[in-house]
Amino acid sequence: MKKRLRVVFYFAAIFLSFTLGGCYYDKEEVLYPKSADGCDTLDVTYTDNIIPIMVNNCNGCHGGSFPEAGIRTDNYNDLKDIAENGSLAGSVNYESGYSPMPKDKPQLQDCELKQINLWIENSSPQ
Ligand code: HEC
Numbered sequence: 001m002k003k004r005l006r007v008v009f010y011f012a013a014i015f016l017s018f019t020l021g022g023c024y025y026d027k028e029e030v031l032y033p034k035s036a037d038g039c040d041t042l043d044v045t046y047t048d049n050i051i052p053i054m055v056n057n058c059n060g061c062h063g064g065s066f067p068e069a070g071i072r073t074d075n076y077n078d079l080k081d082i083a084e085n086g087s088l089a090g091s092v093n094y095e096s097g098y099s100p101m102p103k104d105k106p107q108l109q110d111c112e113l114k115q116i117n118l119w120i121e122n123s124s125p126q
Pocket residue numbers: 054057058059060061062068069071073082087088091092097098099100101102103104108
């Protein structure tokens with residue numbers, strides 16, 4: 001009887017270590033650094049991922065000598081400011097209460113939105 005209990009205990013321990021241990025790496029970004037659509041969501045940084053999106057979609061209006069609405073998207077510090085005050089996410093994700101950006105153009109692609117949102121969540125890594 002004692003022996004059987006011990007066997008049950010071992011099985012329970014093995015079972016638990018598999019189920020609990022299995023959860024540890026169940027993070028999408030860890031398991032699939034590039035998702036099926038080829039979107040790179042691992043280590044999204046300003047230099048590698050965010051600059052190209054801003055250059056292609058935003059800096060034309062939010063750069064130069066007279067940036068629209070006094071908002072600049074063409075340098076790290078100003079972009080970090082609008083990341084922190086919520087207006088970057090609000091505008092590109094078309095949240096109510098914000099002007100949808102990029103203005104008068106289609107919404108950014110899914111991958112670009114994913115990267116911007118991750119970048120904001122991770123406190124704007126350079
Ligand atoms: C064609 C010019 C143009 C482009 C391109 C553009 N913007 Fe704007 N943006 C504006 C103007 C003008 C405003 C002032 C609000 C308005 O007129 O809608 C503005 C406002 C904003 C605001 C403030 C929104 C609010 O409601 O507080 C943010 C943030 C912003 N833009 C970010 C961006 C980002 C990020 C991009 C690129 C994805 C972008 N903009 C592309 C012209 C542009």
